[in-house]
Amino acid sequence: xxxxxxxxxxxxLRRTLGLGVLAWALGMAAAAxxxxxxxxxxxxxxxxxxxxxxxxxxxxxxxxxxxxxxxSAGGGERFAWLLEDEQGRVLRCxxxxxxxxxxxxxxxxxxxxxxxxxxxxxxxxxxxxxVAQTRAERREARTxxxxxxxxxxxxxxxxxxxxxxxxxxxxxxxxxRLSERxxxxxxxxxxxxxxxxxxxxxxxxxRELASxxxxxxxxxxxxxxxxxxxxxxxxxxxxLLRTPxxxxxxxxxxxxxxxxxxxxxxLQRLRAATTRLQHLxxxxxxxxxxxxxxxxxxxxxQALAEQLPAPGVELRPGPALPLHADPELLAAAxxxxxxxxxxxxxxxxxxxPAGAQRLRICDDGAGMPASERAALAATLASAxxxxxxxxxxxxxxxxxxxxxxxxxxxxxxxxxxxxxLDLGHG
Numbered sequence: 001x002x003x004x005x006x007x008x009x010x011x012x013l014r015r016t017l018g019l020g021v022l023a024w025a026l027g028m029a030a031a032a033x034x035x036x037x038x039x040x041x042x043x044x045x046x047x048x049x050x051x052x053x054x055x056x057x058x059x060x061x062x063x064x065x066x067x068x069x070x071x072s073a074g075g076g077e078r079f080a081w082l083l084e085d086e087q088g089r090v091l092r093c094x095x096x097x098x099x100x101x102x103x104x105x106x107x108x109x110x111x112x113x114x115x116x117x118x119x120x121x122x123x124x125x126x127x128x129x130x131v132a133q134t135r136a137e138r139r140e141a142r143t144x145x146x147x148x149x150x151x152x153x154x155x156x157x158x159x160x161x162x163x164x165x166x167x168x169x170x171x172x173x174x175x176x177r178l179s180e181r182x183x184x185x186x187x188x189x190x191x192x193x194x195x196x197x198x199x200x201x202x203x204x205x206x207r208e209l210a211s212x213x214x215x216x217x218x219x220x221x222x223x224x225x226x227x228x229x230x231x232x233x234x235x236x237x238x239x240l241l242r243t244p245x246x247x248x249x250x251x252x253x254x255x256x257x258x259x260x261x262x263x264x265x266x267l268q269r270l271r272a273a274t275t276r277l278q279h280l281x282x283x284x285x286x287x288x289x290x291x292x293x294x295x296x297x298x299x300x301x302q303a304l305a306e307q308l309p310a311p312g313v314e315l316r317p318g319p320a321l322p323l324h325a326d327p328e329l330l331a332a333a334x335x336x337x338x339x340x341x342x343x344x345x346x347x348x349x350x351x352x353p354a355g356a357q358r359l360r361i362c363d364d365g366a367g368m369p370a371s372e373r374a375a376l377a378a379t380l381a382s383a384x385x386x387x388x389x390x391x392x393x394x395x396x397x398x399x400x401x402x403x404x405x406x407x408x409x410x411x412x413x414x415x416x417x418x419x420x421l422d423l424g425h426g
Contacts, residue, residue: 010172017164021157025150032149040142044133045110048119051081052131056123059083059092078137080116084128091127101132174205178212194220194227245278272309276335279308283332283400294326294404301325301359302351305334312342313363316350321359325404325423333400336393337361337419346416357406357423364416377410397421 077096084090090102101116106128111118116132123129178201185200197220204210252271259267301321308331315338323330338361341349346365354360368376380398397419398408405424410417 009175010169013168013172014165017161017168021161022154025153025157028153029146029150032146036142036145036149040145041138044117044138044141045119048110048117048131048133051079052119052121052129055081055131056121056129059127059129060123078134079132081129081131083123084130086126086128097132101130104130106130174209177205178209182216194223196220245274245281248274249278269311272311275309276339279328279331279335283329295328296324296326296404298322298324299327299330301330301334304331305338305351308335308338310335310338310342310349313338313346314348316348318351321351321353323357323359323423325357329400329403330423333397333421334361336396340393341365341417344417354420357425359421359423360411361419361421362413362416363418367413367415367417370412373410373412380408380410394419 077094080094080096080101082090082093082097082102084106088103088106090097093102098115100113101118104111104113104118106122107118107120108122109120111120112135113132115134115136117135117138118130118132120128120130181200181202185197198213198217201213201216204213249271252267252274256264256267256271299322301323302318303320304327305315306317338349341361341363344363344365346363349361349363352360352362376394380394394408401408401421401423404422406422409420409422411420
């Protein structure tokens with residue numbers, strides 16, 4: 001997976017903050033709506049009661065004007081009042097009083113009509129005062145308050161969001177600096193000791209990062225100890241193995257000169273196997289050392305291949321193939337590829353140039369279906385070790401190509417099998 005396709009912590013936190021602010025504003029609005037429904041009604045009921053108490057003394061002093069019809073049948077006023085006698089006749093009223101309010105029976109306290117919220121009180125034994133407010137006005141008041149709360153909440157959240165984002169960026173800076181230091185150390189890791197990791201990381205800037213620092217430093221220390229052991233072990237193992245293998249080869253050479261003719265084929269196969277083992281063991285020891293510098297030199301790949309034992313398969317002659325590579329590692333790769341070809345039915349192999357620092361090893365074996373070849377190529381390109389019999393030899397060849405800074409590829413072919421080694425820039 002590419003790093004730029006991975007989700008970022010800062011991006012995810014900013015998105016979470018933005019959604020959190022929106023959820024907070026909506027939650028505030030919902031809470032306000034619940035509270036407003038009750039509180040605004042109570043406030044407006046108190047206003048109606050206070051209006052009735054203010055009008056009552058004034059209306060007591062006015063003489064009765066006789067029956068009066070409502071001033072309008074449905075005006076746009078939001079408040080209205082009317083004075084009634086004990087028979088329910090309207091004696092005085094404000095503009096905006098409609099028929100439904102005028103015909104309502106006098107009722108002490110609060111009551112509801114389809115269009116009005118009503119408060120009634122008795123002035124005396126003969127007169128009733130009714131004060132009313134339209135229900136549309138009350139709904140409008142509730143809606144306005146809710147929207148004011150929503151807009152205020154969103155405004156506060158949006159104004160605070162840049163501050164939160166800035167603070168978030170500041171708090172993530174130590175993690176970003178740690179990532180940069182790790183990346184810088186990784187870029188120089190080929191030439192740096194793992195013990196230098198602790199100096200590269202520096203001191204933890206936050207408590208939460210302390211455990212990461214400690215784990216990385218402990219890992220660097222263990223890795224350094226492992227590399228020191230490998231660096232000491234590999235030369236000694238190479239020396240200890242080279243000597244007996246060279247002795248075996250020398251003894252086999254003498255045996256070939258002194259052996260009767262009927263024993264020669266078996267001794268020749270034994271010496272070829274010993275030579276292959278010597279190449280393979282020494283190449284593996286060098287390849288898997290933590291410090292395995294390449295010993296590049298100008299060579300002829302065709303001449304090198306002709307010197308290698310390839311029992312059971314014929315190496316076709318060909319022109320010189322100049323390369324700049326490590327001969328010991330390249331010999332191990334060729335030996336494994338020749339062995340693969342022989343075990344999969346090939347009778348002959350040959351080398352072909354494929355460009356600068358590129359070499360193709362071809363055979364006339366049974367080949368491989370395109371789907372299997374693609375799956376094997378994907379496995380070789382990954383870190384997986386799940387390979388088959390042919391895959392083990394290809395895995396070693398791929399590691400040798402990678403040690404040279406190149407790759408191993410499996411080109412398409414109509415017959416046989418082709419392995420292309422890219423040995424990097426010489």
